[in-house]
Amino acid sequence: MPTARFPQSRDVTRVAVTGSAGKAGRAVVGDLVDHGYDVLGIDLDVPGEHVVCDVTDYDRVLDVLAGVDAVVHLAAIPAPGLRPDEETFRVNTLSTYNVFAAAPELGLRRVVWASSETLLGLPFERERPRYAPIDEEHPPLPESAYALSKLVGEAAAQQFNRWTGIPYVGLRFSNIMEPHDYERFPTFWGDATLRSWNLWGYVDARDVAAACRLALEADVAGAESFIVAAADTVMNRPSRELMAEVFPDVELRGEIEGFQTLLSIDKARRLLGYEPAHTWR
Secondary structure (H helix, E strand, O other): OOOOOOOOOOOOOEEEEEOOOOHHHHHHHHHHHHOOOEEEEEEOOOOOOOEEOOOOOHHHHHHHHOOOOEEEEOOOOOOOOOOOHHHHHHHHHHHHHHHHHHHHHHOOOEEEEEEEHHHHOOOOOOOOOOEEOEOOOOOOOOOOHHHHHHHHHHHHHHHHHHHHOOOEEEEEEOOEEOHHHHHHHHHHOOOOOOOHHHOOOOEEHHHHHHHHHHHHHOOOOOOOEEEEOOOEOOOOOOHHHHHHHHOOOOEEOOOOOOOEOOEOOHHHHHHHOOOOOOOOO
């Protein structure tokens, strides 16, 4: 099967967004609509503008995705510790499998889905970063059922792509923030360890939305994964200084200037054209 690409003329325009009522989902739906896409919002229990669907029900997933050209799959239990581990792993892996499997069944041209920074070893307590800035070559070190569910999703994406040729694009989002969340950032500054669990990273929900749109449009084949973060950290201290204090034995690679992110977004910049437009600063 030839690789899929959404041309700039966008003769293919109908996109489903699962988890459309969530923090990321709301931003993604709004951004896609603003850029001329016909969007079908899908969520578990938010009727009205959203189609109600439990994405752990495969037959229902087939029903609601019928007729779309691509899907942005964001529906999940969104973080560790919100539900029992068994439930988190089961819901996240099953829902992801269902969306992945429905895509070839329905002839979708692309799957974009929410992976996670957590599979890199967060919260870096039992495991330390192997180097920084962390990039996609860093070994996966899942430390929770949630992170493990995302790693399973990435492995499944590779096999579905091998079977079908459909691009499956995984976005390893950092900690997603909305503008009102920036009011909390000064509370982190007095203790560098408070936010060291993800190397002081974050990403604005509006940049998440842009990354999802670019992942739909970019000339990317295969089952690729991309770290998606802001260009800077949540801190008011230089990144090298933070690493020297909290992770003094971790290798630093390349030039790290000022408040530069320690979650490398170079691959997303290079292959997706992603460039964060928003910062708390």
